[in-house]
Amino acid sequence: GQQVMQIPQYQHVQEGEDFTTYCNSSTTLSNIQWYKQRPGGHPVFLIQLVKSGEVKKQKRLTFQFGEAKKNSSLHITATQTTDVGTYFCAGLRAGGTSYGKLTFGQGTILTVHP
Amino acid sequence: KAGVTQTPRYLIKTRGQQVTLSCSPISGHRSVSWYQQTPGQGLQFLFEYFSETQRNKGNFPGRFSGRQFSNSRSEMNVSTLELGDSALYLCASSLATSKVYEQYFGPGTRLTVT
Numbered sequence: 001g002q003q004v005m006q007i008p009q010y011q012h013v014q015e016g017e018d019f020t021t022y023c024n025s026s027t028t029l030s031n032i033q034w035y036k037q038r039p040g041g042h043p044v045f046l047i048q049l050v051k052s053g054e055v056k057k058q059k060r061l062t063f064q065f066g067e068a069k070k071n072s073s074l075h076i077t078a079t080q081t082t083d084v085g086t087y088f089c090a091g092l093r094a095g096g097t098s099y100g101k102l103t104f105g106q107g108t109i110l111t112v113h114p
Numbered sequence: 115k116a117g118v119t120q121t122p123r124y125l126i127k128t129r130g131q132q133v134t135l136s137c138s139p140i141s142g143h144r145s146v147s148w149y150q151q152t153p154g155q156g157l158q159f160l161f162e163y164f165s166e167t168q169r170n171k172g173n174f175p176g177r178f179s180g181r182q183f184s185n186s187r188s189e190m191n192v193s194t195l196e197l198g199d200s201a202l203y204l205c206a207s208s209l210a211t212s213k214v215y216e217q218y219f220g221p222g223t224r225l226t227v228t
Contacts, residue, residue: 001173033216042204042219043157088157101170102147102217104157 002027004091006105014113019076021108023089030094032065032072033102038085046074069094079112086110116141118207118220126226132193135223139186139207146188147217148180151202160203163188164210192225200227 003026013019023032031050035043047056049065049072056063062075072089086109090102119138127133139146148160159172163182180190186207192199202224206217 035219042221043206045216045218048216090157101159101162101172103159104149106156 002091002093002103004089004103004105006089006108008108009106010109010111012111012113013079015081016078019079019083019110021074021087021089021110023072023074023091023105025070025091025103027070028094029069029091031092032069033090033092034063034072034074035088035090035104036085037088037107041085043088076110079110081112081114084110084112118205118218120203120205120220120223122223123221124224124226126228127195128228129195129197131195132191133195133225134189134191135203135205135225137188137190137205137207137220139188139205140218143207143209143218144186145208145210145215146182146186147206147208148188148190149204149206150174151204151222152200157204160190195227197227200225 005024007022011019031048033048034046036046037043047063052069053067054065060077064073076083086107088107089105092102121136145164147162150158160174161171161180162169166182177193182188202222204219204222206219208215208217
């Protein structure tokens with residue numbers, strides 16, 4: 001079945017440093033979504049990427065979707081303590097009846113030291 | 115607009131019992147997806163309902179079942195509980211006007227099986 005691998009599993013940074021998490025799918029995706037889950041909370045939607053090579057920015061966050069639509073990345077510039085949490089990518093498989101069947105990566109747990 | 119609500123928030127059950135969890139989606143959302151979240155396995159897709167029909171399901175045993183009502187509210191049921199079913203169960207709703215959509219998660223139901 002479809003697998004979505006996400007690295008690294010953990011990332012500890014000093015406040016102000018940059019952070020990047022990477023996501024790789026075993027199959028071509030129709031779209032990829034990114035979510036953030038704060039400790040004790042639930043996943044919150046951040047963004048969705050649909051087009052090959054797409055790049056989207058949200059303030060200090062930059063999201064990229066690979067040309068082959070099988071990989072993606074999230075980059076945070078100058079981390080802040082409010083960025084703490086687990087970042088998940090979730091892919092929707094291209095083709096077939098994949099309604100609602102998001103496959104989540106294992107997530108990257110980000111810790112920011114002040 | 116009210117968010118996704120889930121009841122109950124916490125449950126303690128013993129092995130062999132069954133449990134029913136409830137999810138009320140955001141008003142106007144017709145798609146409800148269910149996920150199981152554990153530290154070891156991460157977020158795993160259980161099933162997705164749209165207009166009272168199950169459109170997709172994950173790789174879980176038949177003890178896990180669900181349904182959706184005409185008002186889009188959804189329930190999931192787990193029969194013959196096992197210790198390994200202890201997890202956070204999350205539901206997510208979406209407009210799902212096409213295959214490309216974002217999901218809004220509820221706070222989850224924390225199930226503990228003893």
